[in-house]
Amino acid sequence: MKKTVLLLFGGCSSEHDVSRVSAASVLRHLDREKYELYTVGITKDGAWRLCGADPDVIETGDWENGAVPAVLSPDRRDKALLILRDGGIETVRIDVAFPVLHGKNGEDGTVQGLFELAGIPYVGCGVLSSAMCMDKAVTNIMADAAGIPQAKWASFTEPEYRAGAVDLDAIADRLGYPIFVKPANAGSSVGITKAHDRDELERALDLAFRNDRKAVLEQTVVGREIECAVMGNDDPVAACVGEILPTAEFYDYDAKYNDDSTGLAIPADLPPAVTEAVRAAAVAVYRTMNCTGLARCDFFLGADGTVYLNEINTLPGFTSISMFPKLFGQAGVPYGELLDRLIAYAEERANGSF
Numbered sequence: 254m255k256k257t258v259l260l261l262f263g264g265c266s267s268e269h270d271v272s273r274v275s276a277a278s279v280l281r282h283l284d285r286e287k288y289e290l291y292t293v294g295i296t297k298d299g300a301w302r303l304c305g306a307d308p309d310v311i312e313t314g315d316w317e318n319g320a321v322p323a324v325l326s327p328d329r330r331d332k333a334l335l336i337l338r339d340g341g342i343e344t345v346r347i348d349v350a351f352p353v354l355h356g357k358n359g360e361d362g363t364v365q366g367l368f369e370l371a372g373i374p375y376v377g378c379g380v381l382s383s384a385m386c387m388d389k390a391v392t393n394i395m396a397d398a399a400g401i402p403q404a405k406w407a408s409f410t411e412p413e414y415r416a417g418a419v420d421l422d423a424i425a426d427r428l429g430y431p432i433f434v435k436p437a438n439a440g441s442s443v444g445i446t447k448a449h450d451r452d453e454l455e456r457a458l459d460l461a462f463r464n465d466r467k468a469v470l471e472q473t474v475v476g477r478e479i480e481c482a483v484m485g486n487d488d489p490v491a492a493c494v495g496e497i498l499p500t501a502e503f504y505d506y507d508a509k510y511n512d513d514s515t516g517l518a519i520p521a522d523l524p525p526a527v528t529e530a531v532r533a534a535a536v537a538v539y540r541t542m543n544c545t546g547l548a549r550c551d552f553f554l555g556a557d558g559t560v561y562l563n564e565i566n567t568l569p570g571f572t573s574i575s576m577f578p579k580l581f582g583q584a585g586v587p588y589g590e591l592l593d594r595l596i597a598y599a600e601e602r603a604n605g606s607f
């Protein structure tokens with residue numbers, strides 16, 4: 254019997270376009286012999302539409318033509334997608350949902366909450382874990398509590414800042430310029446600035462607050478940028494370690510998606526002991542953040558060999574050139590099998606709870 258998989262893509266997020274490319278790639282690798290696919294795109298303004306599972310059409314953005322309204326029923330007796338067609342409602346029972354969504358409303362626990370209500374197993378981290386990993390201030394608080402090395406940091410909300418309750422110079426003295434300024438919740442480097450002085454810091458905060466009501470400031474870590482993919486539930490496994498070789502001043506949106514010169518080294522050229530230290534750190538972070546299913550843990554490797562946490566992505570990029578599938582590919586798990594395992598983890602985690 255084929256499993257019925259609901260694949261969600263797009264979404265109300267600054268990473269809508271990236272999600273379409275990830276979803277196209279997932280669709281090219283999902284085994285159609287094993288899975289009956291329903292593909293729902295969420296438009297930038299939040300409409301849910303069932304479309305065909307043709308990756309090319311999803312990738313170009315033409316998927317909305319002929320797509321029909323479809324929503325998830327929160328009634329857990331249904332566990333169903335409701336397709337609104339020809340004035341009637343068609344009900345399709347869903348075995349597993351796969352949110353190929355990045356950033357807000359997809360990677361932050363919101364859609365995960367809907368799956369919980371609906372009683373439908375889903376790929377990836379749960380509500381709390383997704384929300385914690387999405388919020389860079391909460392991630393930093395958790396890492397401090399667990400004793401995981403990271404950059405010195407500060408965080409405050411826009412109302413606190415506008416009310417004059419934040420002593421920027423004191424923070425700058427503690428962190429030292431240049432300072433990374435980020436919206437606490439965003440992704441794909443959107444709204445992030447490397448500020449070199451007080452003037453740039455103020456402009457960087459204005460930009461960050463256009464993306465979120467909370468900002469995170471971080472000391473600049475000088476080091477190599479390395480990433481490790483992890484998957485699993487109770488016994489998570491780390492893939493090999495990759496390195497970002499950027500040519501821009503930092504790994505910004507253009508470097509991620511538009512700049513062909515940004516190189517990835519897979520595996521990273523590291524001594525075996527360092528690789529093992531990074532893999533162990535990735536699993537420790539994964540456990541600390543209560544992750545299940547999958548996550549990509551991003552670090553900086555300092556000149557003294559310290560492994561500093563940068564961030565955790567609970568629905569990392571899944572394009573054919575993305576780090577997550579490539580790291581597991583290098584570790585001997587081909588893309589198609591990786592998807593099979595993620596779907597199996599979703600069912601395993603839900604077992605008995607829905």
Ligand SMILES: Nc1ncnc2c1ncn2[C@@H]1O[C@H](COP(=O)(O)OP(=O)(O)O)[C@@H](O)[C@H]1O
Nearest residue numbers: 404433440441442443471472473474503504564
């Ligand atoms: N504290 C830091 N020190 C040095 N570089 C940083 C720091 N924080 C972020 N960066 C750079 O900015 C990029 C984007 O920041 P990141 O926190 O990963 O945000 P996003 O969630 O948007 O990917 C990183 O990949 C890295 O190149």
Ligand SMILES: [Mg+2]
Nearest residue numbers: 441442551564
């Ligand atoms: Mg990042």
